[in-house]
Amino acid sequence: MKATVYKSTGSWYTVKDESGKWHNARMKGVFKIDDITSTNPLAVGDFVDIEVENELENSATITVIHERGNYINRQSPRFKHQHHIVASNLSQSMLVATLREPRTSQGFIDRFLVASEMYHVPAVIVFNKSDLFREKEEESYGHFKTMYEAAGYQVFRTSTVENSGIGELSAAMKDKTTLISGHSGVGKSTLLNHILPGLKQKTRDVSGWSGKGQHTTTFAEMFDLPGGGRLIDTPGMREFGLVEVSKQELSHYFPEMRARLNDCQFNNCQHINEPGCAIKEAVRNGEIDEDRYVSYYNILESLGEKSY
Numbered sequence: 001m002k003a004t005v006y007k008s009t010g011s012w013y014t015v016k017d018e019s020g021k022w023h024n025a026r027m028k029g030v031f032k033i034d035d036i037t038s039t040n041p042l043a044v045g046d047f048v049d050i051e052v053e054n055e056l057e058n059s060a061t062i063t064v065i066h067e068r069g070n071y072i073n074r075q076s077p078r079f080k081h082q083h084h085i086v087a088s089n090l091s092q093s094m095l096v097a098t099l100r101e102p103r104t105s106q107g108f109i110d111r112f113l114v115a116s117e118m119y120h121v122p123a124v125i126v127f128n129k130s131d132l133f134r135e136k137e138e139e140s141y142g143h144f145k146t147m148y149e150a151a152g153y154q155v156f157r158t159s160t161v162e163n164s165g166i167g168e169l170s171a172a173m174k175d176k177t178t179l180i181s182g183h184s185g186v187g188k189s190t191l192l193n194h195i196l197p198g199l200k201q202k203t204r205d206v207s208g209w210s211g212k213g214q215h216t217t218t219f220a221e222m223f224d225l226p227g228g229g230r231l232i233d234t235p236g237m238r239e240f241g242l243v244e245v246s247k248q249e250l251s252h253y254f255p256e257m258r259a260r261l262n263d264c265q266f267n268n269c270q271h272i273n274e275p276g277c278a279i280k281e282a283v284r285n286g287e288i289d290e291d292r293y294v295s296y297y298n299i300l301e302s303l304g305e306k307s308y
Helices: 106-118 135-150 166-173 188-195 278-284 290-302
Strands: 002-008 012-017 022-027 047-054 059-065 071-075 083-088 092-098 123-128 154-157 177-181 221-224 230-233
Touching (some): 071 106, 123 135, 135 290, 166 188, 278 290
Parallel strands (some): 092 177
Antiparallel strands (some): 002 047
8 A cells, every 4th residue: 555654753654545544654674775874764755655554543564665756865963974864755845044033044045955956856945034124134135036046946035924925935835745944943833834724833932042943843744735735844954964965066056057067177177276167257257146156165165075
C-alpha cells in the first residue's frame, strides 16, 4: 500500500495512504537511500510502501522508500559532518524573511537560495511583517525585490497584521508541495495560520534579550491545503549550513552568474582575481548586483580549502 510521510518524530512517522487514511508507522530494518548518509533516512514528503500491522491502532510498517524526485539537504544542527534531509519531493521552497524584529541577513537568504538551486527546487522569498517597515526597510525591500527578481526569483511582501499579500501567497502555493522555512521569530507560524485556518500553530514573541526568535516548531510536518497542494513547515533555523558544495561549483548556484560562466576566460574561474572574468565584468557594468557578488564571495570563503 502506497503512502506519503507527513510527519517525523524520530523513530515513528505519521503517514497517509492513498485512500486518505492515517497510520503511525515505523521503518522495517535499515534503509540505504540514494547513497546519502544522513541523520534521518526518512524525510517528510517521502513516498513509501507500508504494511498495516494493526487496523485498530492504525499502526503500520514502512517496507519500501521510493526514489526521491528531489530533496533539500542541510548540515546537521548537531553533527557538523553529517547531513539532515529537510524534506523531499518538493515543487518549491519558500523562505520567510523579515527586515525588522528580527532582521534576516542577506547571507542567510542567499545560502537558502544556493541550497534550493543545488537540489533543483525553485525558490520563493517572502518578506513578512511589512507593517513594521519604515523608510529604511522600504528602501531595503525595494533593493532586495529588484535584485532577486533580476536573478529569477519570485518575491512576495506580506503582513498578517494588515492581512496583505496573503491571497497572492496562497495562490502561489496552490496545487504545489511547498517547503516553508525561515529564522525563528519571522512570523512564519502566524503566516501559516492565515494561509491554513485551523492549523493553530504555536506562536511566540521574539525573545527580547537576543533579538532572535524562539523555536516553536520541533519537527518538520506537512499539511494539506484546502484549495489543493501541501505545505511543509520546518523548525526555525538559526543558520543554514551548506553541504556537498565545492568552491568550483558555487557560482553555478547563482542564476545570474550561471548564465555568464561560459564567457569567462578560464573554465575553472572562481571570479576573484582571474583575468578575463565575465562575472566581475557584469558586476562592474551593473548587470549583476554587487551585494549578490559580495554574498557569493563570503560563502566561497566560508567553504574553506576542502572540496565541500
